[in-house]
Amino acid sequence: xxxxxxxxxxxxxxxxxxxxxxxxxxxxxxxxxxxxxxxxxxxxxxxxxxxxxxxxxxxxxxxxxxxxxxxxxxxxxxxxxxxxxxxxxxxxxxxxxxxxxxxxxxxxxxxxxxxxxxxxxxxxxxxxxxxxxxxxxxxxxxxxxxxxxxxxxxxxxxxxxxxxxxxxxxxxxxxxxxxxxxxxxxxxxxxxxxxxxxxxxxxxxxxxxxxxxxxxxxxxxxxxxxxxxxxxxxxxxxxxxxxxxxxxxxxxxxxxxxxx
Ligand SMILES: *[C@@H]1O[C@H](CO)[C@@H](O)[C@H](O)[C@H]1NC(C)=O
Ligand SMILES: *[C@@H]1O[C@H](CO)[C@@H](O)[C@H](O)[C@H]1NC(C)=O
Ligand SMILES: *[C@@H]1O[C@H](CO)[C@@H](O)[C@H](O)[C@H]1NC(C)=O
Ligand SMILES: *[C@@H]1O[C@H](CO)[C@@H](O)[C@H](O)[C@H]1NC(C)=O
Ligand SMILES: *[C@@H]1O[C@H](CO)[C@@H](O)[C@H](O)[C@H]1NC(C)=O
Ligand SMILES: *[C@@H]1O[C@H](CO)[C@@H](O)[C@H](O)[C@H]1NC(C)=O
Numbered sequence: 001x002x003x004x005x006x007x008x009x010x011x012x013x014x015x016x017x018x019x020x021x022x023x024x025x026x027x028x029x030x031x032x033x034x035x036x037x038x039x040x041x042x043x044x045x046x047x048x049x050x051x052x053x054x055x056x057x058x059x060x061x062x063x064x065x066x067x068x069x070x071x072x073x074x075x076x077x078x079x080x081x082x083x084x085x086x087x088x089x090x091x092x093x094x095x096x097x098x099x100x101x102x103x104x105x106x107x108x109x110x111x112x113x114x115x116x117x118x119x120x121x122x123x124x125x126x127x128x129x130x131x132x133x134x135x136x137x138x139x140x141x142x143x144x145x146x147x148x149x150x151x152x153x154x155x156x157x158x159x160x161x162x163x164x165x166x167x168x169x170x171x172x173x174x175x176x177x178x179x180x181x182x183x184x185x186x187x188x189x190x191x192x193x194x195x196x197x198x199x200x201x202x203x204x205x206x207x208x209x210x211x212x213x214x215x216x217x218x219x220x221x222x223x224x225x226x227x228x229x230x231x232x233x234x235x236x237x238x239x240x241x242x243x244x245x246x247x248x249x250x251x252x253x254x255x256x257x258x259x260x
Contacts, residue, residue, distance in 0.1 A: 019052035019074070026055055036060055043067055053077045065090065066110075072096060073111075076103050084108040088144070091115060095125040100138045104129045108142040112168065116148040123156040137162050146195065147171040153184035164188055170197040170219070177201070177208040186211040197243070198222040204229035217241040225249055 025031070029042035038057035044067040054061060054077050061079055064086040073087060074096045082105040092114035100106050128138035137160050146168040158164060167188065174181065174196065185194075185208045192214055201223040208231075209215070215235050225247040232242070 020047050020049045022051040022053045022055070022077075025051060031055055033059070037062055040064065050074045050076055054079050057081060060084075062086075073099055075099055075101060076106075078102040080104060082107050084142075086110040088112040088114070094120045097122075097124045098127055098130075098135075100126055100128060100140065101130055101135070105139050107139065108144075109140060110142075110144040111148070112144045112146040114148050116145065116150060118150050118152050118154060121145075121150065121157060122154055123159040126157075127160040135160070139163055142166040144168040145172070149173070151175075152178050153181040155180040155183045157184045158187050161188075163190060165190055166193045167191060168195040170195045170199070172199055174199040174201060175224075176203070177205050182208040185209065188212060189214065191215055193217040195219040196223070200224050202226070204231050206231040206234060210234045214238055219243045220247065221245045223247050 037060045040063045047068040060082045062084045067089045070090045083103045128136040150172045197219045221243045
């Protein structure tokens with residue numbers, strides 16, 4: 001008899017512990033709707049897990065969980081609508097593989113100001129929906145990993161993100177873009193905005209940017225570049241905004257600004 005009680009107790013505990021109780025979530029968080037969006041504001045609610053379910057929504061969902069305390073980000077609940085997710089300042093240390101598999105139309109994921117390291121991020125963490133025994137790429141367009149503890153990128157980090165247009169890697173301590181990082185970045189053929197600000201980069205290796213032919217905006221401010229990288233030549237077709245401020249650049253030559 002005692003044994004059964006204990007087992008039942010443990011079962012309930014773990015069933016409750018996995019997800020944040022989400023019934024009546026709009027009593028705990030702030031929910032409001034505009035014509036095209038359902039906005040769920042759960043900023044600073046001391047959540048330690050993701051929700052078990054989204055509140056009912058029949059339009060685009062914006063879910064803001066900034067300033068919670070979620071050490072492992074778990075699989076997010078199912079939505080068939082376009083979804084933008086903010087999990088910045090959440091003390092996130094690791095990701096459950098497939099966090100995005102149930103948010104088929106996820107557009108934006110903000111994971112800035114967390115504690116993610118290179119070892120804790122991987123391509124499989126971001127894989128897309130599972131249909132007919134196969135994983136599809138995620139629809140993700142905007143990924144913010146700024147101000148984490150990432151020093152190099154896993155080679156296959158972006159393999160499930162072929163639609164990525166906007167990547168923020170500011171404030172992570174990339175002093176060089178090593179072979180794996182170069183390889184990861186070269187898979188982002190649709191990338192339009194790349195933010196490498198505040199990283200201590202001393203050069204911009206050509207192989208890191210050679211494939212970024214659609215890039216329109218590049219932020220290299222607050223690094224340690226002491227010359228204008230001539231590898232920017234690879235980007236001259238579409239680059240519109242280049243921020244090189246706050247680098248110890250001492251010499252400009254006639255090639256410095258892409259011949260423009
Ligand atoms: C979830 O919260 C609701 C009230 O907000 C409560 O009635 C319900 O019992 C809770 N469920 C669990 C499993 O704790
Ligand atoms: C969307 O859901 C709301 C209730 O949340 C409902 O009033 C409305 O009729 C629904 N709209 C459509 C198009 O289904
Ligand atoms: C956040 O959660 C961790 C355990 O996961 C705990 O040790 C820490 O005290 C929590 N921090 C805050 C500010 O609640
Ligand atoms: C999402 O769409 C699938 C297939 O169209 C459907 O089976 C599922 O119930 C939908 N989920 C939600 C939460 O609406
Ligand atoms: C770079 O782009 C070329 C041509 O689009 C492609 O064949 C190659 O696989 C890309 N490199 C990487 C590492 O994805
Ligand atoms: C790059 O990221 C930093 C930190 O998030 C931000 O302050 C800066 O405005 C970003 N640059 C651009 C061009 O968006």
